[in-house]
Amino acid sequence: MAPQLQAVGVTQLDLAASLTKTDLHFEATIDMMRPGGKIGAIDDPGVLDVSPMKTKALSFHWEFMFARPMFETDDMDEQGRLLNEVSELVDRGVLRNTATKSFDEIRTDSLNEALTHQASGTAIGKTVLG
Numbered sequence: 001m002a003p004q005l006q007a008v009g010v011t012q013l014d015l016a017a018s019l020t021k022t023d024l025h026f027e028a029t030i031d032m033m034r035p036g037g038k039i040g041a042i043d044d045p046g047v048l049d050v051s052p053m054k055t056k057a058l059s060f061h062w063e064f065m066f067a068r069p070m071f072e073t074d075d076m077d078e079q080g081r082l083l084n085e086v087s088e089l090v091d092r093g094v095l096r097n098t099a100t101k102s103f104d105e106i107r108t109d110s111l112n113e114a115l116t117h118q119a120s121g122t123a124i125g126k127t128v129l130g
Contacts, residue, residue, distance in 0.1 A: 001028050013037060023048060033058050100125035 005011070012034040018025065023045035030052050033039065039053075040061040050060060068076045089095040101117060103110040106129055114129050 001025065002032055005032065016040070017042075018045075019043060021045070027052070030056070030058065098125040099128045102128045103130070106130040 005013075013029075013032050014034050014037050016029050016033065016037070016039045018029060018039060018041040020043050022029075022041045022043050026045070026048055029039055033056055035056045036058070037056065038059050038061060040063060042063050048060075053060065065079065067073070068079050086095065090097075101114075101123065103114050111129060114127050117123055118127055
């Protein structure tokens with residue numbers, strides 16, 4: 001990732017959002033972070049060695065959208081506010097859908113085609129079925 005960021009003039013990050021395969025990119029993410037930076041994740045990477053984060057005083061943040069209702073936290077209403085904010089960002093075009101291939105109906109042939117597309121190693125973005 002570092003060469004791609006450097007190609008667009010970015011040498012260090014203050015914030016990083018790891019949405020998938022955090023375990024595969026964790027070391028590289030730490031290397032790219034500015035001291036005091038924050039890394040957020042939403043996936044389930046298994047065991048992560050966070051000790052390399054110490055020298056840069058980095059922090060790691062998990063987000064799990066069901067934590068508030070599961071534990072009936074005092075700020076459960078915050079989840080609705082966050083989802084409304086996300087929908088407004090989508091409506092304004094700030095956030096964009098990553099779907100790049102869609103199949104209209106869920107049928108055996110379209111399911112097989114979607115699975116073949118995903119397994120090909122050439123799929124970019126999300127494949128949507130139905």
